[in-house]
Amino acid sequence: xxxxxxxxxxxxxxxxxxxxxxxxxxxxxxxxxxxxxxxxxxxxxxxxxxxxxxxxxxxxxxxxxxxxxxxxxxxxxxxxxxxxxxxxxxxxxxxxxxxxxxxxxxxxxxxxxxxxxxxxxxxxxxxxxxxxxxxxxxxxxxxxxxxxxxxxxxxxxx
Numbered sequence: 001x002x003x004x005x006x007x008x009x010x011x012x013x014x015x016x017x018x019x020x021x022x023x024x025x026x027x028x029x030x031x032x033x034x035x036x037x038x039x040x041x042x043x044x045x046x047x048x049x050x051x052x053x054x055x056x057x058x059x060x061x062x063x064x065x066x067x068x069x070x071x072x073x074x075x076x077x078x079x080x081x082x083x084x085x086x087x088x089x090x091x092x093x094x095x096x097x098x099x100x101x102x103x104x105x106x107x108x109x110x111x112x113x114x115x116x117x118x119x120x121x122x123x124x125x126x127x128x129x130x131x132x133x134x135x136x137x138x139x140x141x142x143x144x145x146x147x148x149x150x151x152x153x154x155x156x157x158x
Contacts, residue, residue, distance in 0.1 A: 009124050010034045014044040014071060015060035024058060027113040028120060041066030045074060053079050055124050061087035072102035082123045086111060
């Protein structure tokens with residue numbers, strides 16, 4: 001199985017607060033991640049277009065031009081990039097909506113940097129497992145097509 005390390009994992013942080021961007025970037029780069037930052041949702045989408053999908057996005061809720069939830073909907077229209085919401089919004093409704101519809105995790109500001117790193121590691125490890133499963137499914141499908149068999153991919157590959 002292909003190993004991924006923080007050095008090979010890219011995190012996109014989208015927040016309209018420059019101070020928060022610096023803290024998150026410093027924290028995650030200190031843990032070995034490659035970090036890109038965007039001051040708005042549209043800027044984050046431009047970075048994705050230019051540099052490709054990150055392994056994880058960390059997104060603020062209230063931003064100009066595009067809310068955090070709108071940004072999540074936009075990237076989930078074409079990818080399954082996991083998201084961690086990092087926001088000062090601490091209402092039960094926002095947290096529940098965030099977790100049910102948009103994000104794998106939800107962290108309320110102010111945050112603890114070591115906890116952020118732990119949550120990022122966990123989210124990225126799940127992404128790696130999903131990517132490995134996707135590759136396995138693709139290999140199985142190609143093998144099945146080659147054999148022209150209609151057997152379930154999971155059944156025939158396991």
